[in-house]
Amino acid sequence: GAVVSQHPSWVICKSGTSVKIECRSLDFQATTMFWYRQFPKQSLMLMATSNEGSKATYEQGVEKDKFLINHASLTLSTLTVTSAHPEDSSFYICSARTYGLLTQYFGPGTRLTVL
Amino acid sequence: RKEVEQDPGPFNVPEGATVAFNCTYSNSASQSFFWYRQDCRKEPKLLMSVYSSGNEDGRFTAQLNRASQYISLLIRDSKLSDSATYLCVVNMRGRDDKIIFGKGTRLHILP
Numbered sequence: 666g667a668v669v670s671q672h673p674s675w676v677i678c679k680s681g682t683s684v685k686i687e688c689r690s691l692d693f694q695a696t697t698m699f700w701y702r703q704f705p706k707q708s709l710m711l712m713a714t715s716n717e718g719s720k721a722t723y724e725q726g727v728e729k730d731k732f733l734i735n736h737a738s739l740t741l742s743t744l745t746v747t748s749a750h751p752e753d754s755s756f757y758i759c760s761a762r763t764y765g766l767l768t769q770y771f772g773p774g775t776r777l778t779v780l
Numbered sequence: 781r782k783e784v785e786q787d788p789g790p791f792n793v794p795e796g797a798t799v800a801f802n803c804t805y806s807n808s809a810s811q812s813f814f815w816y817r818q819d820c821r822k823e824p825k826l827l828m829s830v831y832s833s834g835n836e837d838g839r840f841t842a843q844l845n846r847a848s849q850y851i852s853l854l855i856r857d858s859k860l861s862d863s864a865t866y867l868c869v870v871n872m873r874g875r876d877d878k879i880i881f882g883k884g885t886r887l888h889i890l891p
Contacts, residue, residue, distance in 0.1 A: 709824065709881045711881075768826060774822070774823045
């Protein structure tokens with residue numbers, strides 16, 4: 666099956682710093698990428714959807730200036746958590762799919778801890 | 781009514797038993813349906829798509845009932861390795877292409 670990687674797999678940072686998470690599709694062109702957040706024992710919450718070369722579409726309640734998404738190529742999307750705070754600590758997961766197909770393939774996730 | 785609803789469980793089932801989960805969805809415009817499994821502290825992995833005619837993959841059978849707006853997953857001869865959270869996923873195509881995840885059903889297979 667299709668492979669999606671994420672980097673880093675985990676990160677610890679101080680409050681107020683910014684953290685960038687990369688999501689890459691390794692063997693297919695990801696025309697659409699999704700960013701999710703999952704708190705412990707909660708379901709996946711979609712944060713934003715990004716199509717290559719376009720601005721991301723954010724879900725209600727997600728601050729676009731705080732969670733910067735860039736999808737500049739067909740194999741890479743980045744999520745930058747700006748001025749991170751402890752309440753941003755979560756498991757961030759990206760997924761990708763290619764044009765015309767509905768199946769999403771998930772990255773392994775990035776566990777962010779903000780101290 | 782929630783867009784996608786699942787019984788959170790946990791379902792505690794002895795090894796070798798058959799277990800079934802249901803998932804209901806509220807939007808009749810929903811077009812595509814999937815079951816994913818998620819292991820603890822891991823990303824979701826696609827288990828199977830759900831087709832209108834029903835489909836089977838080994839010990840797993842998925843069915844769709846559009847009239848009643850629910851999908852089901854049946855696991856036969858359950859294994860210890862089937863212990864996971866099973867996520868129901870509904871995709872609505874249209875002007876806003878929305879993918880909705882259920883909260884998941886936790887399954888524990890007991891030895």
